[in-house]
Amino acid sequence: GIQVEQSPPDLILQEGANSTLRCNFSDSVNNLQWFHQNPWGQLINLFYIPSGTKQNGRLSATTVATERYSLLYISSSQTTDSGVYFCAVADGGVWTTSGTYKYIFGTGTRLKVLA
Amino acid sequence: DARVTQTPRHKVTEMGQEVTMRCQPILGHNTVFWYRQTMMQGLELLAYFRNRAPLDDSGMPKDRFSAEMPDATLATLKIQPSEPRDSAVYFCASGLARGDRGQGSRGEKLFFGSGTQLSVL
Numbered sequence: 001g002i003q004v005e006q007s008p009p010d011l012i013l014q015e016g017a018n019s020t021l022r023c024n025f026s027d028s029v030n031n032l033q034w035f036h037q038n039p040w041g042q043l044i045n046l047f048y049i050p051s052g053t054k055q056n057g058r059l060s061a062t063t064v065a066t067e068r069y070s071l072l073y074i075s076s077s078q079t080t081d082s083g084v085y086f087c088a089v090a091d092g093g094v095w096t097t098s099g100t101y102k103y104i105f106g107t108g109t110r111l112k113v114l115a
Numbered sequence: 116d117a118r119v120t121q122t123p124r125h126k127v128t129e130m131g132q133e134v135t136m137r138c139q140p141i142l143g144h145n146t147v148f149w150y151r152q153t154m155m156q157g158l159e160l161l162a163y164f165r166n167r168a169p170l171d172d173s174g175m176p177k178d179r180f181s182a183e184m185p186d187a188t189l190a191t192l193k194i195q196p197s198e199p200r201d202s203a204v205y206f207c208a209s210g211l212a213r214g215d216r217g218q219g220s221r222g223e224k225l226f227f228g229s230g231t232q233l234s235v236l
Contacts, residue, residue, distance in 0.1 A: 033224065041204065042227070044227075045225060045226060045227075049229075061126075086158065088158075088225070090222050101222050102171065103148065103222075105157060106155065106157075
């Protein structure tokens with residue numbers, strides 16, 4: 001099955017700093033999403049981004065599907081950005097109307113932003 | 116705001132007891148996923164449904180776990196009998212599956228519930 005690796009595993013930032021999180025995957029994908037799990041355990045969907053670039057406020061994401069990686073950028077980090085960031089990919093099988101995809105999660109990047 | 120609702124939020128039980136976890140997907144979503152999260156294994160896919168039909172449950176221990184969708188507004192995950200190694204957070208997620216969205220993107224955007232934290236003593 002498809003392998004998903006995230007780096008770095010842990011990251012500590014001072015408030016206001018920028019950071020880049022990486023997600024590498026081992027095969028072609030039909031779908032890639034980024035999630036933030038906050039300290040209370042809630043998983044929030046940040047981006048649905050199988051290819052290209054998207055921005056949402058201080059966060060942006062880029063997926064280069066042909067090179068099998070995605071990047072999540074956090075600018076001007078805040079303490080509320082703390083938590084674990086996951087990418088999830090759906091393998092690149094042939095789409096059928098009766099089919100769906102297994103979304104495989106990476107092991108995450110644990111981010112702590114210090115005040 | 117539309118949200119995925121999971122109950123109960125916390126469950127403490129003794130080994131051997133039956134545990135039932137419930138999930139109400141977002142109205143209109145046609146795909147439901149069950150995930151289990153542990154420190155050691157991370158987020159593992161247990162089962163998923165499209166239009167209430169089970170598509171894959173290969174991630175579940177078949178002898179003790181079962182997942183069903185009695186109707187479009189309810190998904191259940193049962194463990195019988197429960198064991199201490201089942202202690203974890205169980206998440207339900209829903210999405211609206213569509214065909215080709217263009218740019219090679221397919222599938223659904225996932226929305227997660229708050230999870231059920233299960234402790235089996």
